[in-house]
Amino acid sequence: MKNVHSGTGSKTLRQRIESMRVDSVLFRSDFPEYHSEFVGGTLAELANEGILVKLAQGIYAKPRRSKFGVVLPSVEKIVQAISKRDNAKVIPTGITALNALALSTQVPVNYTYLTTGSERTVNLKNQSVVLKRGVPKNFCYATRLISLLVQALKALKQENVGQQELQTIRALITGEPDKEALVKDVDMMPAWMKKIVKPMLND
Numbered sequence: 001m002k003n004v005h006s007g008t009g010s011k012t013l014r015q016r017i018e019s020m021r022v023d024s025v026l027f028r029s030d031f032p033e034y035h036s037e038f039v040g041g042t043l044a045e046l047a048n049e050g051i052l053v054k055l056a057q058g059i060y061a062k063p064r065r066s067k068f069g070v071v072l073p074s075v076e077k078i079v080q081a082i083s084k085r086d087n088a089k090v091i092p093t094g095i096t097a098l099n100a101l102a103l104s105t106q107v108p109v110n111y112t113y114l115t116t117g118s119e120r121t122v123n124l125k126n127q128s129v130v131l132k133r134g135v136p137k138n139f140c141y142a143t144r145l146i147s148l149l150v151q152a153l154k155a156l157k158q159e160n161v162g163q164q165e166l167q168t169i170r171a172l173i174t175g176e177p178d179k180e181a182l183v184k185d186v187d188m189m190p191a192w193m194k195k196i197v198k199p200m201l202n203d
Helices: 007-018 034-048 075-086 095-100 143-156 163-175 179-186 193-203
Strands: 023-028 051-056 058-060 064-066 069-073 090-092 110-115 120-123 126-134
Touching: 007 023, 007 034, 023 075, 034 051, 034 058, 034 064, 034 095, 064 143, 075 110, 075 120, 090 095, 090 143, 095 110, 095 143, 126 193, 143 163, 143 179, 179 193
Parallel strands: 110 126
Antiparallel strands: 023 058, 051 058, 064 069, 090 110, 120 126
């Protein structure tokens, strides 16, 4: 039976949340044994008290505290928690993908990801995380490396691929452990990307 507004229920739910590890990402839907309005009210109270930080509708984080103030979980941790909750796949795209592969030193202001789940924007302190619905072909690669590389090269554009970028890509290709999946993935890359990467398989 769901607790709607009992004091004991409130104390139990509060205690559960307060005992969670710092850096936890939690969702309103994490507590199905309670009435959703009751959960929402408790989460809002804890956010008002500074115990939680609201990241987006129904999504909260339990921050760490340092001498510099509140420290939220990493973007990667937040995105992985959301994708797990949605039972979805996610791939960094744009400058986020370039940064993830060290093809850019520019730190993203807005982190962008393609997802098979719901579209949403999560607003952090000075940044936002944008999850955009991606078409199925973006998720067809077996290796995370090629999934990322396709998005990174798309953002970089063919005319901007120079010797430094080629050197970084070659090191990434050499370091990929699943060579069999890698060969199949490279064959599925867009033609101009395949032309760049395929010769590296024989290095």
